[in-house]
Every structure is written in C-alpha cells, then in structure tokens.
Amino acid sequence: MKNRILILSLAAVLMFPSCNAFLNLEPEAALSPEQYLTTEENIGAYATNLYGMLPKHERSTWGYWRTDANTDDMVAPNPSNIYAPGYWRVEQTGGSYSFTDIYNCNYFLDFVIPLYEAGEITGNDSNIRHYIGEVYFFRAWAYFEKLKALGDFPIVEEPIADDLDRLVAASKRAPRNEVARFILADLDRALEYMSDTPPVGGTNRLADDCAHLMKSRVALYEGTWEKYFKGTAFVPNGPDWPGAGKDYNSGYQFPSGSIEGEIDFFLKTSMEESKIVADKYSLTTNTGVFQSSETADSNPYFDMFGATDMSLYPEVLLWRDYNVSLGVYNSVGEWASSSNNGYGITKSMVDAFVMSNGQPWYASGSGYAGDTDLMKVTQNRDTRAVIFIKKPGDLNLHSPGGQNSEEVEPWPEITSSGAQKYITGYVIRKGLNFNGAYASDNSSETGLIIFRAAEAYLNYIEACYERTEGLDADAQRYWKAIRDRAKAGDYNTTIRDTEVATEGKTDWGAYSAGRLVDATLYNIRRERRCELMAEGFRAADIHRWRALDQLIDADEPYHVLGVNLWSELYRNEEFLEGNPAGLIEGENVSPRSFSNYLAPYHIMTNNRVYNGYNWRMAHYLDPIAVQHFLITGDGDVNASPLYQNPGWPVQAGLGAQN
Numbered sequence: 001m002k003n004r005i006l007i008l009s010l011a012a013v014l015m016f017p018s019c020n021a022f023l024n025l026e027p028e029a030a031l032s033p034e035q036y037l038t039t040e041e042n043i044g045a046y047a048t049n050l051y052g053m054l055p056k057h058e059r060s061t062w063g064y065w066r067t068d069a070n071t072d073d074m075v076a077p078n079p080s081n082i083y084a085p086g087y088w089r090v091e092q093t094g095g096s097y098s099f100t101d102i103y104n105c106n107y108f109l110d111f112v113i114p115l116y117e118a119g120e121i122t123g124n125d126s127n128i129r130h131y132i133g134e135v136y137f138f139r140a141w142a143y144f145e146k147l148k149a150l151g152d153f154p155i156v157e158e159p160i161a162d163d164l165d166r167l168v169a170a171s172k173r174a175p176r177n178e179v180a181r182f183i184l185a186d187l188d189r190a191l192e193y194m195s196d197t198p199p200v201g202g203t204n205r206l207a208d209d210c211a212h213l214m215k216s217r218v219a220l221y222e223g224t225w226e227k228y229f230k231g232t233a234f235v236p237n238g239p240d241w242p243g244a245g246k247d248y249n250s251g252y253q254f255p256s257g258s259i260e261g262e263i264d265f266f267l268k269t270s271m272e273e274s275k276i277v278a279d280k281y282s283l284t285t286n287t288g289v290f291q292s293s294e295t296a297d298s299n300p301y302f303d304m305f306g307a308t309d310m311s312l313y314p315e316v317l318l319w320r321d322y323n324v325s326l327g328v329y330n331s332v333g334e335w336a337s338s339s340n341n342g343y344g345i346t347k348s349m350v351d352a353f354v355m356s357n358g359q360p361w362y363a364s365g366s367g368y369a370g371d372t373d374l375m376k377v378t379q380n381r382d383t384r385a386v387i388f389i390k391k392p393g394d395l396n397l398h399s400p401g402g403q404n405s406e407e408v409e410p411w412p413e414i415t416s417s418g419a420q421k422y423i424t425g426y427v428i429r430k431g432l433n434f435n436g437a438y439a440s441d442n443s444s445e446t447g448l449i450i451f452r453a454a455e456a457y458l459n460y461i462e463a464c465y466e467r468t469e470g471l472d473a474d475a476q477r478y479w480k481a482i483r484d485r486a487k488a489g490d491y492n493t494t495i496r497d498t499e500v501a502t503e504g505k506t507d508w509g510a511y512s513a514g515r516l517v518d519a520t521l522y523n524i525r526r527e528r529r530c531e532l533m534a535e536g537f538r539a540a541d542i543h544r545w546r547a548l549d550q551l552i553d554a555d556e557p558y559h560v561l562g563v564n565l566w567s568e569l570y571r572n573e574e575f576l577e578g579n580p581a582g583l584i585e586g587e588n589v590s591p592r593s594f595s596n597y598l599a600p601y602h603i604m605t606n607n608r609v610y611n612g613y614n615w616r617m618a619h620y621l622d623p624i625a626v627q628h629f630l631i632t633g634d635g636d637v638n639a640s641p642l643y644q645n646p647g648w649p650v651q652a653g654l655g656a657q658n
Helices: 006-012 017-023 038-054 100-117 123-150 164-169 176-191 208-229 259-278 300-306 334-338 347-352 383-388 454-466 473-487 491-497 520-532 538-544 573-577 626-632
Strands: 316-320 449-451
Touching: 006 449, 006 491, 038 123, 100 123, 123 176, 123 208, 164 208, 164 626, 176 208, 208 316, 208 449, 208 454, 208 520, 208 538, 259 454, 300 383, 347 520, 383 520, 449 454, 449 626, 454 473, 454 520, 473 491, 473 520, 491 520, 520 538
Parallel strands: none
Antiparallel strands: 316 449
8 A cells, every 4th residue: 555644643554554553552661672673664664653743734724825824924813922022921831842753763763773784674675774764854854843943952862761860961952053964964864865766655755855855945944044143142152142151062163163154054055955956856837827617727836736646746746645535634625715714815925926027016017906906916917826816706616515615706704703704805725626626524635745846946046145145047047947937027127126125014024134135135035935825934934034123122013914905895895795794993804094904913902913013032932941941950940951042031921031
C-alpha cells in the first residue's frame, strides 16, 4: 500500500501492519530498541510517524484561507494578543520551549545509527538509508520551529532520561546562529542518506530536493534575521544579549569571525541551495483565467492548489494526501466555497497585487478600476488576484448538501457572527477544485502543498539582493519566470513606479527596523507575498525582516482594513439583501466617520485592538514559561542555566517590558 502523508496517525496500521503494536508501546516498558529497530519495515514506520510534524489540513481548523492569519495579509475572527501589549503574557507552564519532537528524533538516531553502522538492520540498504535521512530532516524541521519561536535554543543530540543533572546540563541555550548551523548540518546529513526518489509514496514522501529547499529556507531566515536585528539584544553579542550573562556563552565568538560573516554565510547558502531546486523544476502553467464552470477549460496553476492528486504537478515537491474512505479528510472545499470559516484577506493584501501592465494600482496609466465596486476589484490585475480572490456571482463547486457551501459566491455577509461572517468582505478560493471530490458531510480530499519549487525561485531572488544589493542573471531569470506566469508585466516597471511610502501605509513588508526599504527590495518582498498568499509564510517573513518596529508606540496605530464599504457598497441592494440586519455603525460595522473601509476590529469598543495594532520589540520572540526555569534551577529561577528572551520577565502573568 502506498505510503501517504494523509494517514500519519494510522501509518503503521495501513502501511506497515506488523509494526502496529510497537508504535502503541513505550519502548522503556516493552520491547527494547535493539529488538524492534532492526528492520527496514520498522524504521520506515517510525520515520512515517514523524510526518505528523508537518503542516496539515484539519477537519475545520486549517486551510489555505487561514494560515497567514494575524498578519497584514489575513484577519482571524478574533484579534491576536501579540498586537495588544500587556495581553500577551509569560505563562507559568507550557509554551514553545519543549523537546517532544526533538526527543522522538534523537531516540531513533541514538539507537539506529550504531545498529546501521554495525550492519545489524535487515532489509534494502537504500531504503534504510532513506528512512534514516528522513529522521535527520525531521530533527532539522523541529529545530527550525524552535529557532523561529525562541531564537537561542539548547542543541541536544541524544535522548535525555528523567535525570535532573543531565537535564540541567543540556539546558544551555546555544546562540541562534549556532542553532541555524546545526539545522543546516542535519539537513546535510539528511542529504547524505536520502535518495532523489523515496522508497514508496512518491511526492507524498520526502526526497533530497525537499532538503535542499529546506536548507534555502532556513538559511534565508537566519541570514535576514541577523542582518536586520544586528546591533540589538536579539542576536548573539548584540547589546544586552541575555546569553552573555551566562558563563557558557561568555566571550562567544562567531564561527566566521563576525556577525557580518555569519550573515554572508547564511545568504550564500540560501542562494546555493535554492538554485539547485529552481534550476531543476519549471513552474506550473497558468492560463490567467478562473474556470467559470465545471465544463470550462481548466487552469493548471489554480487546480494545483485544490488538487486531490498533486503528484501531477512537478512544481509540487511534497504534499499531504487525504482520503475520505479512510476517515482522513478536511473542510477546505467547504470553506473555500463560502466564507473561509470567518477568515478574510485584507485591503493591504489586495492592494499588493499589481496591474497586468506591471504598475502598482496608484500609478498613472495603470488601468486601475478602483475598489468601490467589488466586481471590478481584480479587473486588469495580476492574474493571481483574478483567479484566487472571489467576487459575487463567481461559481463555487460546493459540497453536495454542504451547510456552509455556496454554489454561487454571494455578496459578502459582513454583519453576521461566527464562521459565516465575511470579516473583511474579501475571501479567497485557494483550495477550491472542480473535480467533485467532496463527500456529502462537507468533507473534502483537497491535498496540502508542503514544498513547491516556486519558493526556491523567491528565496534565491531575495538572498541574492540581500547579499549583493543587486540581482544577478539567475535572480533576474527566476523573477521573470514568476512574473510571466502571473501575467503581471515586467518587474522593472513595478520597481520604477513604486512609491514605497505609499505601500508602507498598509504593507508591513515596506519596513525593516522602522525604516522604509528601497523599491527593489520592497518589490522582492511584494512578489513573495503575492505568490505565497495564504501558504503560511507571512508571519515568519515579517518577523525576520524586523518589519513591525513602526508599530511600536506609533502616533497612528495600524488598523486592519477590508472592503470599501462606505463609498458605494453600503447602498447596493443585493449586498443589503445579504445583510438583513442592516448596517449598524459601531455595533456590526465600523463607523463611516472612521474610514470608508470596513475595519473589522474597530466596531465594538471592548475589543482589545479597537484603537489599532501596537507592538513591542519583545514580541518578535516568544517568552519561555516560568516552569522551565524552576525545573532547571531546582526551584530557583536565578539558578537555572536558561535565560529569558529579550524584554520578557521571568514571572508568570506579566507582559513584555519593552
């Protein structure tokens, strides 16, 4: 039976029946590792179980339409505490500081590598090596999640028993650049073991190009983070870096000799690794047209995101499969054909898409049709806006009998509550498909892309410009390919006509460290934003760019905006029919005196971000919960080898100090 990411929780049952028992037993209480981690079948099952670490669609809690929530791209039904200083607080327990996934990888590697080197694992050697490589990949994945959330983090390469002395010794936080280098080293180990074609599963299973792309992602993240946070407490040896207060990090020296050397190392690595992937894979064809009916010509680029078999698209390097008959399914089809489950894209996201001639919407001669008429918002635009942003009257192929689906896209219902609310008035249809792959209970088999080659194109372009302040021939070639597919004109035209200050009024990517970036860099970021809309990259991007400083104690706090409500839409009869409760300013819609645009969080005064988004520097990283200091300090937080992240106290219930 094919190994598919869709069945991770059932993988041992469906893929490797004979090892179902061991996956349900704690090794310490049952078989010893030497007894069961000795066959290709069993180590393959163990590696398969780790695929649960990757992103997934859930029954009703995940989808393309919500993965960028709580950014300037997308809005959640309720605002996040991260934009309300004082509401995000240090917890007593829990938080991002944990080792569960890392332990699971270390447990495997600690036993399997010696057994493999001793020739004591039976089965096909190539397959065994591939599964070992997968586990190295997953340890790298787990560490990257910690790097993004916490920065400095202990590097632990062995499973640690419940022994306080060993636990304390292992709780020394390595500088973040060392963590990033460790991740890259693990991905190199993965590449050493993995093959270009997995033993089973095809593109439902990791292959070496996934590791190359992951390396480019990690290196770009760390290189840009260090570049924009240089000179702060958020990088090793920066002023007030908390790591300097611990003897084990005292006098730390960068492997390359300086932070500038580290930045160059990471950006160079990102370029090298992304080029490997970008040169190997072409982009899926885009007709530029949204399929208007089930019988109309399809658009491969649109279909790629809603496919039930993504192996048909070479651009997709890794994807998660779903199968209703096996009880593994999602609600992407249901919510993509309705309200996006209460999530919406912002005016800022819509404005990011340039016109078909390459000009920004505000440029003279751009052909912009305005935003007062929802039917014309995407007219003459980048075709990614045309095919992915829904408009009233568009066809939605809905789930048969689906209670939350609409066969024809309605006028946005902005005054309701709950999942049916069009919170910004704008919604997308990434994940919608026309192959009828929906069950009668609002479930779908829409796959989920984990890695696709377009990211490699974007990573190279950005890393090249950040490293050299220019675009080499490869970067220009990759950017042209992305623009040609989008049918969005020449990127040079966009750069020429961009007013970064205008963009910066709503687009956080226009800033780094509180200052506007140049037009070329801004448009590199814009391209990434538009190509990867709703694919889960935006939060990490705005953090590594240090693109939120301008929200700190701003004279005019940032307000998320949606559709143009008070120019024309408010008197549209069809729109009003879809909002039978009427438009009540300050109760179900934002007041026209505030803005012509719907401000979803400026409606009720008891909303913690009613007066706009604010930021604190500390919010770029998560705080570490107090329990971890107490455990590793034997009850005394000051005796712990851990140190808190910049700006956060070591006291539960308190918010960031700066």
